[in-house]
Amino acid sequence: MKDYERFFSEGGRVLRESPIRKMGTVLAASREVISFAPGYPANESFPWDDFRAIADDLLTQHSDDLLQYGPTRGYRPLLDAIIDVQKTRGINVTTDQVIVTTGSQQGLFLLARALFDPGDVVLVELPSYTGAITAFKSFGADLVGVAQDDDGINLEDLDRTLARVRGEGRRVKCLYLVPNFQNPTGRLLSLEKRRALVEWAEREDVLIVEDDPYRDIYFTDVTTEADTRPIAADDPYGRVLYLSSFSKTLAPGFRTAWLVAPPVIASKVELAKQAIDLCTSGFDQQMVYQACVRGVLAAQAPRLRALYQHKRDVMVAALREAGTPLTWLDPRGGFFLWARLPDGLHADTLLERATAEGVIYVTGSAFFVDATGHEYVRLSFSSPSEARIREGVERLTRVMRS
Secondary structure (H helix, E strand, O other): OOOOHHHOOHHHHOOOOOHHHHHHHHHHHOOOOEEOOOOOOOHHHOOHHHHHHHHHHHHHHOOOOOOOOOOOOOOHHHHHHHHHHHHHOOOOOOHHHEEEEOOHHHHHHHHHHHHOOOOOEEEEEEOOOHHHHHHHHOOOOEEEEEEEEOOEEOHHHHHHHHHHHHHOOOOEEEEEEOOOOOOOOOOOOOHHHHHHHHHHHHHHOOEEEEEOOOOOOEOOOOOOHHHHOOHHHHOOOOOEEEEEEOOOOOOHHHOOEEEEOOHHHHHHHHHHHHHHOOOOOHHHHHHHHHHHHOOHHHHHHHHHHHHHHHHHHHHHHHHHHOOOOOEEOOOOEOOEEEEEOOOOOOHHHHHHHHHHOOEEOEEHHHHOOOOOOOOEEEEEOOOOOHHHHHHHHHHHHHHHHO
């Protein structure tokens, strides 16, 4: 076999498979495997009848722009609808600040392309979302972790870490956060810390990348909409770059998300997007737009909160009833339960045994940029049925006890 390694760029050599996507491959290989790995929305959450009616109308009308190339920034009516969504979240923006992206993952990649030089430092939470880690590393960014408390990032450790990195002569470009029901921990950043972070970013002259896909999926037994107010809503300085998505509220198959940034940064992101895909699918964008104006999106939110709150309750009850030797905080929203293994168990080693027993999860180390986290597991309760959640917990408990 030929040696192709010498043809790869430096960026190409550091590319690694996502551990979450890898677990998806395991799931696809056997439907007998119960997966707590990927954070997929539940299939039963999709408004199939509404989508069918919208698609019928769009395809019947034969609109000239439905199946054509479109503007890089996005379908203009959808941009206006996104601006309305932003207003409901307390964020006032204009069209020159908004770009439709092909999923939030593309938004992260485009920001990295526009902002990061090799060696630039990005501060991230410990643990942090693997998709952001992958996107940022693709452009040579150095990721440095900051500890979390139960109410989100530890501000004292943030200051210490920033001072240490700058003392080493390195440049910090931004802080990346998932403030609402963080992936992977499910934690909710406190309102006090959100406002403190805006002042911190202005004082220290850095940007904040706020990734907010789970904002509408809060559990009403412990959280209110006010608790999920975006950091960007209280940013008078233009320090916060905001990303969100329709993947969790409508369907991920549309690959339709958005990014909001100051106009100068948004223009650079637009140029970067032109080089990648020219534009996001016009058909998908019009499907999403119609879902917005016909009230489908608004109707989804309370349904999703009830659905995922119930699934969380099922998983928590199953873990307790099985006597599973894990420790965790009950998530207040989102898709994930973050749990610590008992002393002596290693998540990677345990996964091999668990896979053989027909249950999988994502190991905690995948979310840490400092090579730690082997004592944690992320369990996603969003996609499996109630019966499979219970059976999966039973299987995992048996493996841990053995």
